[in-house]
Amino acid sequence: MKMVALLRGINVGGNRKVPMKELHSIAVKAGLQQVKTYINSGNLIFEVDKLSAADTTVLLEKAIQKHFGFAVDVVVRTEKQWKTYASKEPFTDAAKSRPNLLMIGLSKLPLPANIDSILSERAAANERIKIINDAIWIDFADGVARSKLTPTWINKAAGSPVTMRNWKTVMKLNEMLATE
Numbered sequence: 278m279k280m281v282a283l284l285r286g287i288n289v290g291g292n293r294k295v296p297m298k299e300l301h302s303i304a305v306k307a308g309l310q311q312v313k314t315y316i317n318s319g320n321l322i323f324e325v326d327k328l329s330a331a332d333t334t335v336l337l338e339k340a341i342q343k344h345f346g347f348a349v350d351v352v353v354r355t356e357k358q359w360k361t362y363a364s365k366e367p368f369t370d371a372a373k374s375r376p377n378l379l380m381i382g383l384s385k386l387p388l389p390a391n392i393d394s395i396l397s398e399r400a401a402a403n404e405r406i407k408i409i410n411d412a413i414w415i416d417f418a419d420g421v422a423r424s425k426l427t428p429t430w431i432n433k434a435a436g437s438p439v440t441m442r443n444w445k446t447v448m449k450l451n452e453m454l455a456t457e
Contacts (some may be wrong), residue, residue, distance in 0.1 A: 281321065283351070283442060284300070286440075294345075310325070322453045343372070362381055362412055381412050383411065386435075389434075399434075
């Protein structure tokens, strides 16, 4: 089964450095197969035989902690889930005109039922939010840097670590899943 793993909060501002070459090696040593990385923000595509997404999350988190000496939250989704994300983005205009500002947020734990209203209360007038299944979609029309929807605040609202990727990354990972 193919899966996608997203590492949260690495290689930002020179902190918590996780080189992709080392991440690749760690994943292979942990027993993952056909491992591929994409850009320096911590994206893995791989195959597993018998592990669930939850088991793979634990496996990767332990291996990263052991190798680097610090904890990294990892969010794992199946190929089927990822293909759904890539086919159901809610803001087509943003995907076309500002793909770097259209973000998907994925939480380690299930999202609270009222997450959309919690996020909407803090969103700026030009920011759009849509929850589709387990994904938080945010169109940061005026940019991410000035938004009040900060990573810390989103984590608090979700009750769990959330990692975000832009539309370009969503589509590139989807493309990588299709090749083999």
